[in-house]
Amino acid sequence: MLELTINGETRRVEVEGDTPLLWVLRDTLGLTGTKYGCGIAQCGACTVLVDGTAMRSCVTPADSVVGTQVMTIEAVERDPVGAKVVEAWVEKQVAQCGYCQSGQVMAATALLKQTPKPTEDDIAAGMTNLCRCGTYNAIAAALRQASA
Amino acid sequence: MDGMIHPGSDAILQAGPVELAIPETGIANLSRRGLLGSAAGALLLGVMLKGRPARAQGEGLAAAAPRPGTQVPAFLEIRQDGTVRLLSPFVEGGQGIATAMAQIVGEELDVDPARFVVDCAPPGADYLVVNGRRLTGGSYSVRSSYGTMRQLGATARNLMIRAAAARLNLPEAELETENGTVIHRRSNRSLTYAELVEAAWRLPPSEVAALRDPATFRWIGKPVPRIDVRDKSTGRAQYAIDLTVENMLHAAVQHAPRLGQEPASFGNEAAVRAMPGVHSIQRLPGAVAVLADSWWRARRAVETLEVTWNDGQHARALPADFSSAGMLAALRGERGAGSPAEENGDLRAAFAGAAKVIEAEYDAPYLAHAQLEPPSAIARFNEDGTLELWLPNQAPEMFQASAARMAGLEPGKVKIHSPMLGGFFGRHFLYDAAMPYPQAIALARAVGRPVKVLWTREEEFLRDAYRPIGFARFRGAVGADGMPVALHASAVGEGPIGRYFTPDRPVDSSMVEGIAGKPYSIAAKRVDCVKVKQPPVISFWRSVGHSMNDFFYESFLDELADAGGRDPFEMRLAMLSDKPRQATLLRAVAELSGGWKRGPFELDGVRRARGVAMASPFGSEVATIAEVSIGEGEIRVHDLWIAIDPGRAVNPAIIEAQVQSAAAIGLSSSLLEEVTYEGGAPQQRNFDTYSILPPARMPRIHVRIVESGAALGGVGEPGVPGVPPAVANAVAALTGQRIRSLPMSKVRLGA
Numbered sequence: 001m002l003e004l005t006i007n008g009e010t011r012r013v014e015v016e017g018d019t020p021l022l023w024v025l026r027d028t029l030g031l032t033g034t035k036y037g038c039g040i041a042q043c044g045a046c047t048v049l050v051d052g053t054a055m056r057s058c059v060t061p062a063d064s065v066v067g068t069q070v071m072t073i074e075a076v077e078r079d080p081v082g083a084k085v086v087e088a089w090v091e092k093q094v095a096q097c098g099y100c101q102s103g104q105v106m107a108a109t110a111l112l113k114q115t116p117k118p119t120e121d122d123i124a125a126g127m128t129n130l131c132r133c134g135t136y137n138a139i140a141a142a143l144r145q146a147s148a
Numbered sequence: 149m150d151g152m153i154h155p156g157s158d159a160i161l162q163a164g165p166v167e168l169a170i171p172e173t174g175i176a177n178l179s180r181r182g183l184l185g186s187a188a189g190a191l192l193l194g195v196m197l198k199g200r201p202a203r204a205q206g207e208g209l210a211a212a213a214p215r216p217g218t219q220v221p222a223f224l225e226i227r228q229d230g231t232v233r234l235l236s237p238f239v240e241g242g243q244g245i246a247t248a249m250a251q252i253v254g255e256e257l258d259v260d261p262a263r264f265v266v267d268c269a270p271p272g273a274d275y276l277v278v279n280g281r282r283l284t285g286g287s288y289s290v291r292s293s294y295g296t297m298r299q300l301g302a303t304a305r306n307l308m309i310r311a312a313a314a315r316l317n318l319p320e321a322e323l324e325t326e327n328g329t330v331i332h333r334r335s336n337r338s339l340t341y342a343e344l345v346e347a348a349w350r351l352p353p354s355e356v357a358a359l360r361d362p363a364t365f366r367w368i369g370k371p372v373p374r375i376d377v378r379d380k381s382t383g384r385a386q387y388a389i390d391l392t393v394e395n396m397l398h399a400a401v402q403h404a405p406r407l408g409q410e411p412a413s414f415g416n417e418a419a420v421r422a423m424p425g426v427h428s429i430q431r432l433p434g435a436v437a438v439l440a441d442s443w444w445r446a447r448r449a450v451e452t453l454e455v456t457w458n459d460g461q462h463a464r465a466l467p468a469d470f471s472s473a474g475m476l477a478a479l480r481g482e483r484g485a486g487s488p489a490e491e492n493g494d495l496r497a498a499f500a501g502a503a504k505v506i507e508a509e510y511d512a513p514y515l516a517h518a519q520l521e522p523p524s525a526i527a528r529f530n531e532d533g534t535l536e537l538w539l540p541n542q543a544p545e546m547f548q549a550s551a552a553r554m555a556g557l558e559p560g561k562v563k564i565h566s567p568m569l570g571g572f573f574g575r576h577f578l579y580d581a582a583m584p585y586p587q588a589i590a591l592a593r594a595v596g597r598p599v600k601v602l603w604t605r606e607e608e609f610l611r612d613a614y615r616p617i618g619f620a621r622f623r624g625a626v627g628a629d630g631m632p633v634a635l636h637a638s639a640v641g642e643g644p645i646g647r648y649f650t651p652d653r654p655v656d657s658s659m660v661e662g663i664a665g666k667p668y669s670i671a672a673k674r675v676d677c678v679k680v681k682q683p684p685v686i687s688f689w690r691s692v693g694h695s696m697n698d699f700f701y702e703s704f705l706d707e708l709a710d711a712g713g714r715d716p717f718e719m720r721l722a723m724l725s726d727k728p729r730q731a732t733l734l735r736a737v738a739e740l741s742g743g744w745k746r747g748p749f750e751l752d753g754v755r756r757a758r759g760v761a762m763a764s765p766f767g768s769e770v771a772t773i774a775e776v777s778i779g780e781g782e783i784r785v786h787d788l789w790i791a792i793d794p795g796r797a798v799n800p801a802i803i804e805a806q807v808q809s810a811a812a813i814g815l816s817s818s819l820l821e822e823v824t825y826e827g828g829a830p831q832q833r834n835f836d837t838y839s840i841l842p843p844a845r846m847p848r849i850h851v852r853i854v855e856s857g858a859a860l861g862g863v864g865e866p867g868v869p870g871v872p873p874a875v876a877n878a879v880a881a882l883t884g885q886r887i888r889s890l891p892m893s894k895v896r897l898g899a
């Protein structure tokens with residue numbers, strides 16, 4: 001039994017401690033906005049915020065986030081930075097298939113929380129999630145808008 | 149044969165059902181040859197393409213079935229809150245088809261597309277709007293259904309007006325509509341569609357409801373925002389992988405390393421059974437599954453299971469010594485003449501009289517689709533005897549027919565749900581052993597509970613149906629003036645059209661498209677199709693044969709330009725003197741890039757060069773220019789300029805987004821992607837070894853849409869094929885090094 005804080009709520013989950021956070025979110029808690037793409041920290045589809053920092057939840061053991069604040073895409077609009085990011089994502093019409101975009105939005109939110117005015121280098125360093133639909137230029141444009 | 153050009157895979161998609169029908173005997177033959185196979189997962193794409201209308205569900209089916217696309221209530225639900233739910237014939241997977249359908253229907257219905265909710269329709273005769281069939285692919289959705297869906301919207305609007313006329317006791321001619329409301333201006337009365345819908349849907353539809361004058365379009369042809377972006381930016385969009393049904397078990401699978409092997413024995417069965425949450429271990433054709441109360445537990449258990457694999461009987465079993473290198477060597481070694489796909493002029497005389505003759509061989513590797521959503525499927529047998537499936541698919545009726553055969557049910561007893569796709573690029577047609585739903589059906593039946601099967605990324609890359617290896621041999625000649633006078637090309641191998649649709653035709657259009665049918669005038673040319681079977685399960689991959697063939701052809705064209713001492717851009721323009729559509733486009737892309745310059749030149753202290761290429765895929769025309777430099781032995785692509793002529797633009801914003809997306813995947817395939825086989829097994833099992841384009845390597849992409857007014861062309865795939873040759877031609881201009889084998893990352897470049 002683990003006690004986790006997800007989107008500001010305390011949740012008790014009956015899982016092995018080394019279960020990746022991703023699967024606790026998706027299968028145990030039904031928070032399916034966080035996506036599975038690779039399971040080995042390559043694609044970033046599973047990105048969530050742990051104490052404000054972007055983490056790839058597919059390789060984050062659930063017991064390692066006990067005592068932290070986990071934020072998922074489901075709560076992103078309740079965060080002022082996250083809400084701004086979502087608006088920019090909508091305005092710049094970023095999504096195509098959309099499958100990677102939960103992770104992209106979370107990565108962007110983490111970046112802007114840490115670096116409100118990112119340089120192009122900051123963006124390159126902070127935004128490394130893969131997008132098979134090639135929305136990278138739209139992502140960069142939306143980020144610039146959200147940080148303007 | 150003179151002047152003959154074989155149609156590409158595009159033409160196959162456009163062919164009516166009669167043309168495409170594989171005769172029953174053909175199916176039997178195919179089956180004997182093993183394409184249908186016997187295992188639960190063995191399927192054939194072509195079999196379902198006869199356009200046999202599935203029985204409509206729900207609505208009483210009249211003696212003579214109505215024409216697809218005409219039954220308004222089958223498509224439109226007008227809700228009390230003013231929103232409209234459209235059951236679309238097509239599945240949304242990033243290409244923007246949900247928005248395009250909302251634009252087209254909304255324009256005629258007179259409802260703002262922003263008020264639409266669009267879902268993929270279940271199987272049914274009403275939705276067979278693609279020449280009597282239905283599939284989402286071939287960049288063909290809008291092209292095939294534009295007229296039908298416009299008429300559907302107009303018919304629905306006409307029903308609303310007639311219902312309002314009856315209700316208000318007014319002549320129809322005095323009524324207008326405005327964004328979901330019927331209005332009578334003189335008396336200032338109005339009724340919403342929601343208020344009218346019940347009566348409206350009961351009226352007999354008019355066959356001749358008038359269409360709107362295109363000059364007054366508000367949404368068609370405009371950059372209307374996509375209707376799904378907010379849900380996709382907030383995690384609310386649901387894909388197959390996100391769905392659950394009550395009381396279901398989760399299944400994870402381990403496939404045989406080599407297709408054709410079967411599970412023989414387990415080393416640690418008791419230990420695995422005792423792992424937390426495990427329900428059972430199940431054998432499947434070519435795989436084992438563990439069922440558990442959560443997917444992670446199922447996965448961990450199935451990966452713990454020690455399985456010994458034996459050789460089995462699968463129709464597509466891969467030989468234990470099969471390798472991609474061996475396959476390529478076999479293609480290279482094939483010297484047969486094949487069958488002509490295009491032939492024009494006196495080739496022998498043209499070569500004999502030429503000033504200079506050159507030859508070259510080109511190849512491209514197996515590719516994975518690498519759509520970001522791993523495949524999954526939920527199967528549930530219901531108490532009423534129906535089977536319900538939730539699964540990613542590009543063709544609901546085909547999956548319905550296949551699932552019905554597998555489950556021993558009438559097709560009408562199989563309900564198909566087609567959720568939004570997390571990318572597809574050709575992945576979700578029926579391919580042998582490449583889909584999880586046969587496993588879900590078998591498991592649900594075995595345990596008497598609903599089962600959700602989800603493949604790990606590793607299992608997905610192991611069983612994806614790959615783009616085939618491509619190989620082409622060229623011989624070309626230039627005259628004394630340096631212009632090409634003769635071209636002989638042979639495409640060697642196998643393509644998905646030949647395998648799944650036209651096995652008995654001498655020419656496999658998907659092998660030659662992008663080599664045959666090029667617009668350039670060359671006095672003597674011949675393109676041969678030399679068929680050599682490839683053992684792996686092969687597939688459609690974004691832009692199909694074009695994805696590699698235009699690379700082969702347009703690269704060789706630059707080699708000819710060099711041989712003749714000609715500038716490759718000016719040479720192309722001269723070869724298009726009687727092709728105004730393509731010549732205009734080529735000029736357009738040059739202008740977009742600030743005027744053609746090949747280089748090398750220096751910019752920001754970096755030596756760069758540009759390359760150009762053209763392609764004619766899926767009814768559209770595309771011209772591409774790439775600017776590259778070399779850094780640390782790696783190709784850096786700085787800019788891509790792409791001009792596309794799709795005839796007309798239904799949504800310029802979506803076209804631009806699709807061209808960006810297509811360019812990215814085209815560049816990814818140019819630079820990075822490759823599946824290799826060794827010992828009968830693919831070696832790349834996740835994104836650590838199968839690289840796709842990362843954000844750091846994304847160039848600036850500049851798109852210009854040229855509307856020539858030609859027939860509507862596709863927009864989802866055409867941006868792909870120009871990119872690899874434009875990049876290769878730029879690299880050659882910069883370094884003098886001609887890359888003839890993809891991906892380019894295999895070559896270390898110095899400059």
Ligand code: FES
Pocket residue numbers: 035036037038039040041042043044045046047056057058059
């Ligand atoms: S699923 Fe976690 S990085 Fe890909």
Ligand code: FES
Pocket residue numbers: 095096097098099100101130131132133134135242520570571
């Ligand atoms: S939008 Fe499809 S993977 Fe990024």
